[in-house]
Amino acid sequence: MNSDAKPATFLLDGEEVPFGEGQTVIQAALAAGHYIPHLCYHPEFKPHGSCKVCTVEVNGRTTAACTTPVHAGMEVANQTAMLNRERQTLVQMLFIEGNHFCPSCEKSGNCLLQAVAYDLQIMSSELDHLFPNRPVDASHPDILLDFNRCILCELCVRASREIDGKNVFALSGRGITKHLIVNAESRRLADTDIAVTDKAMEVCPVGVILRKRVGFNVPIGDRRFDERPVSAQALEDAPRHPAARNEGPTT
Amino acid sequence: MIQERAGLDRIIERWHGESTALLQILREAQEIDGWLPPATVTYLAQALDLPRARVEGVAGFYSFLHLQPAGRYRVLFSDNITDRMAGNLELLEMFCTSLWLERGKGSEDGLVLADTTSCTGMCDQGPAVLVNGWAIPRMTAARVEQIVELIRAGAPVEQWPAELFHIEDNIHRRDILLGSTLEAGAAIRAALSRTLPDSTIPAAQQGALATLEAIKESNLRGRGGAGFLTGLKWEACRNAAGHTHYVVCNADEGEPGTFKDRVLLNSHADLVLEGMTVCAHVVGAQQGYIYLRGEYRHLLAPLQEVLARRRAAGLLGTGICGQAGFDFDIEIHLGAGAYVCGEESALIESLEGKRGVPRNRPPYPVTHGYLQQPTVVNNVETFCAAALIALHGDAWYRGIGTARSAGSKILSVSGDCARPGIYEYPFGVTVEQVLEDCGAKRTQAVQISGPSGVCIDSAEFGRRIAFEDLPTAGAFMVFDEARDIFDVALNFTHFFAHESCGFCTPCRVGTTLLCNVIDKIDRGKGSQHDINQVFRLSRLLQASSHCGLGHTACNPLLDSIKRFRPTYERRLESLEYEPAFDLDGALERARAMTGRDDAGAHLGVTDEQ
Numbered sequence: 113m114n115s116d117a118k119p120a121t122f123l124l125d126g127e128e129v130p131f132g133e134g135q136t137v138i139q140a141a142l143a144a145g146h147y148i149p150h151l152c153y154h155p156e157f158k159p160h161g162s163c164k165v166c167t168v169e170v171n172g173r174t175t176a177a178c179t180t181p182v183h184a185g186m187e188v189a190n191q192t193a194m195l196n197r198e199r200q201t202l203v204q205m206l207f208i209e210g211n212h213f214c215p216s217c218e219k220s221g222n223c224l225l226q227a228v229a230y231d232l233q234i235m236s237s238e239l240d241h242l243f244p245n246r247p248v249d250a251s252h253p254d255i256l257l258d259f260n261r262c263i264l265c266e267l268c269v270r271a272s273r274e275i276d277g278k279n280v281f282a283l284s285g286r287g288i289t290k291h292l293i294v295n296a297e298s299r300r301l302a303d304t305d306i307a308v309t310d311k312a313m314e315v316c317p318v319g320v321i322l323r324k325r326v327g328f329n330v331p332i333g334d335r336r337f338d339e340r341p342v343s344a345q346a347l348e349d350a351p352r353h354p355a356a357r358n359e360g361p362t363t
Numbered sequence: 364m365i366q367e368r369a370g371l372d373r374i375i376e377r378w379h380g381e382s383t384a385l386l387q388i389l390r391e392a393q394e395i396d397g398w399l400p401p402a403t404v405t406y407l408a409q410a411l412d413l414p415r416a417r418v419e420g421v422a423g424f425y426s427f428l429h430l431q432p433a434g435r436y437r438v439l440f441s442d443n444i445t446d447r448m449a450g451n452l453e454l455l456e457m458f459c460t461s462l463w464l465e466r467g468k469g470s471e472d473g474l475v476l477a478d479t480t481s482c483t484g485m486c487d488q489g490p491a492v493l494v495n496g497w498a499i500p501r502m503t504a505a506r507v508e509q510i511v512e513l514i515r516a517g518a519p520v521e522q523w524p525a526e527l528f529h530i531e532d533n534i535h536r537r538d539i540l541l542g543s544t545l546e547a548g549a550a551i552r553a554a555l556s557r558t559l560p561d562s563t564i565p566a567a568q569q570g571a572l573a574t575l576e577a578i579k580e581s582n583l584r585g586r587g588g589a590g591f592l593t594g595l596k597w598e599a600c601r602n603a604a605g606h607t608h609y610v611v612c613n614a615d616e617g618e619p620g621t622f623k624d625r626v627l628l629n630s631h632a633d634l635v636l637e638g639m640t641v642c643a644h645v646v647g648a649q650q651g652y653i654y655l656r657g658e659y660r661h662l663l664a665p666l667q668e669v670l671a672r673r674r675a676a677g678l679l680g681t682g683i684c685g686q687a688g689f690d691f692d693i694e695i696h697l698g699a700g701a702y703v704c705g706e707e708s709a710l711i712e713s714l715e716g717k718r719g720v721p722r723n724r725p726p727y728p729v730t731h732g733y734l735q736q737p738t739v740v741n742n743v744e745t746f747c748a749a750a751l752i753a754l755h756g757d758a759w760y761r762g763i764g765t766a767r768s769a770g771s772k773i774l775s776v777s778g779d780c781a782r783p784g785i786y787e788y789p790f791g792v793t794v795e796q797v798l799e800d801c802g803a804k805r806t807q808a809v810q811i812s813g814p815s816g817v818c819i820d821s822a823e824f825g826r827r828i829a830f831e832d833l834p835t836a837g838a839f840m841v842f843d844e845a846r847d848i849f850d851v852a853l854n855f856t857h858f859f860a861h862e863s864c865g866f867c868t869p870c871r872v873g874t875t876l877l878c879n880v881i882d883k884i885d886r887g888k889g890s891q892h893d894i895n896q897v898f899r900l901s902r903l904l905q906a907s908s909h910c911g912l913g914h915t916a917c918n919p920l921l922d923s924i925k926r927f928r929p930t931y932e933r934r935l936e937s938l939e940y941e942p943a944f945d946l947d948g949a950l951e952r953a954r955a956m957t958g959r960d961d962a963g964a965h966l967g968v969t970d971e972q
Binding site: 160161162163164165167174176179181198201202205206208209239240242264273279280281282283284285286287288289290293294295296297 | 401402404405414415416417419420422423424425426430701718723725860861862863864865866867868869871872873874875876879899900902903906907908909
């Protein structure tokens with residue numbers, strides 16, 4: 113191939129965006145600084161496309177941006193009124209499916225669900241709440257699991273399996289009863305081999321997996337999404353080099 | 364516990380300790396206690412070298428596996444709309460009352476659990492139940508009493524009277540498939556001896572390539588509903604790189620109202636297996652699987668006998684029909700109550716011993732299927748047709764049916780008609796004709812292809828069963844004028860919510876919200892807002908769901924609102940919902956006090972308008 117050739121591009125909302133070999137739409141968009149709303153996508157993991165918040169229109173057909181490979185010349189619509197309306201409903205669905213009380217949640221300001229909701233200008237939940245009964249697991253001395261906030265993105269499942277090599281988390285149930293479980297006959301986190309240094313501890317986009325006693329070390333107001341909206345932080349979620357994987361935030 | 368472990372070890376050994384057989388192992392392990400106690404899950408996880416949470420996660424996915432004590436007798440009443448029309452809920456209530464049970468909860472003594480389950484494929488002889496997985500059709504009050512007595516007496520299900528479990532084929536019209544009297548091995552031998560005009564192709568490949576050509580030229584399309592061209596699928600699999608190729612028969616006939624595969628597997632198993640073997644020859648597969656829905660457990664032993672007979676006759680195993688190098692065998696896996704496993708990639712996941720969640724596509728199973736190897740997944744009926752094409756040729760097959768839909772289609776007819784059962788027609792038959800043949804009178808509507816298909820009214824009975832008009836996987840449910848189509852939509856909407864795998868947000872939450880909406884209307888509390896909500900959810904599910912289940916989950920509601928609107932309007936509290944309290948009007952005084960009357964001083968118009 114001619115090394116002088118222009119990098120291959122696709123069209124994102126009419127703008128030419130370069131992409132690399134093997135990238136999906138969301139990976140290419142984020143790497144170029146273009147934000148596509150998303151929740152279950154994480155730059156260090158293989159996309160699996162369950163939240164559907166990143167749904168875009170590719171050549172007129174809707175598809176999840178995180179799992180759709182880019183091709184040269186592909187036309188992708190991202191910021192359209194219709195797509196954002198649908199994203200609003202998807203995020204509202206995640207809110208009413210669990211029990212989310214932002215004012216009393218220690219993840220507030222660092223929570224991706226909350227940040228995406230603000231960014232999509234969601235003003236209310238609109239839909240009727242399901243109010244599921246999801247007991248918390250406080251068995252572990254250093255870690256709290258609050259399943260009420262789980263959005264079933266499977267990031268902890270993937271991190272524990274692929275990076276920590278532990279399989280602390282998995283999903284059970286089906287449909288609306290699908291839920292996160294831990295790898296212990298007692299069904300208590302204390303009886304798993306999780307460690308506070310695990311990757312699974314840091315990937316939760318919401319407030320399910322929490323370290324005890326550090327929740328308010330950073331005051332509300334000084335947190336990630338307090339400073340800038342999530343849409344202004346596209347590059348933070350751009351694909352990272354595998355070597356950068358274990359450089360999570362040190363606490 | 365030691366005894367239990369010995370039992371578990373035997374099960375694991377029978378499945379060679381393969382983690383891909385996890386679902387099969389869990390099914391059999393459940394036989395020991397009637398459920399899967401935590402210690403059993405832990406033991407199996409250790410023995411199979413799997414994370415415990417993964418084993419629990421798989422067990423938690425399937426309706427027929429229980430992680431809570433479920434009872435020595437698990438009695439599940441099939442809950443398709445046709446079962447309801449035949450009074451299944453009344454019989455369930457009678458059963459519960461007789462045994463002092465609460466529906467869905469095991470009895471305190473650990474004896475019985477009674478509940479409903481999705482359509483068990485006995486619609487022509489319903490209402491039906493499953494007792495510990497064994498199907499009992501034609502339930503009546505007398506049969507409920509009989510079962511109650513057997514349970515009270517503690518009789519093991521294996522010792523219950525055989526006539527309870529007798530299932531009819533009810534074939535009322537035969538065409539090329541059901542009328543075939545194929546001699547076992549004839550289609551395979553025909554495939555092996557096919558030749559191409561091009562003599563430069565090595566003789567050893569002539570048969571496979573010529574058969575592939577015949578399948579392609581026949582225009583055979585998949586009978587599972589999607590209608591993909593079978594020849595293209597086989598060709599893509601044959602040409603796909605991979606160290607092993609697989610042939611999978613999709614016998615997970617879960618679409619409510621469909622039961623033709625049950626009949627094919629019961630009375631034409633050779634034809635099915637013949638088609639699979641021909642396919643194996645074409646794509647170069649050595650291993651095949653039949654994924655048989657758990658509801659058809661009664662077919663497992665007979666099918667295994669047919670497999671054994673074919674092995675003995677040299678039609679399975681090594682050197683099939685004396686052809687050196689043609690090695691192929693078939694294993695049967697049972698499902699465990701999950702409609703979504705009828706989707707081919709979910710079926711493959713289940714076959715690998717995982718939760719039946721549809722995969723991201725591409726890649727497709729033809730290149731990355733079972734164990735990431737090239738795999739053909741075809742419907743039972745498709746394999747039957749392929750066998751006949753191998754035998755009689757493509758021109759013969761194309762001559763049957765319509766120009767765009769070659770061959771025949773087997774319909775599973777149920778509901779309000781004199782002769783429910785199996786009807787095979789050449790493609791192109793009108794709905795009217797089928798209704799006449801099955802003895803349907805004063806028909807109001809027909810549900811074609813099950814809940815994921817389409818509900819048509821009498822104005823459309825001139826339409827034809829064909830890919831170009833009314834494509835169908837086979838279900839044909841008849842509703843006469845006495846039925847309320849709202850009840851049909853209610854039943855189907857709950858079906859989809861129960862069967863959603865829960866992987867993607869729109870389907871997981873959306874199907875539940877749809878249930879809430881239709882239940883609200885059912886309670887007489889609905890309004891126009893709720894109808895609008897259905898349209899809104901429908902757009903979202905169609906645009907963003909992960910698989911066909913989510914894409915079609917709104918169809919029953921949409922179809923019935925479109926064609927049978929009065930049944931909804933009768934139920935709505937008010938047609939154009941107007942709350943009694945006028946919020947904007949209440950601000951009038953504030954506007955007057957501030958001297959404002961601009962847009963900002965009024966409450967916004969909702970986007971519903």
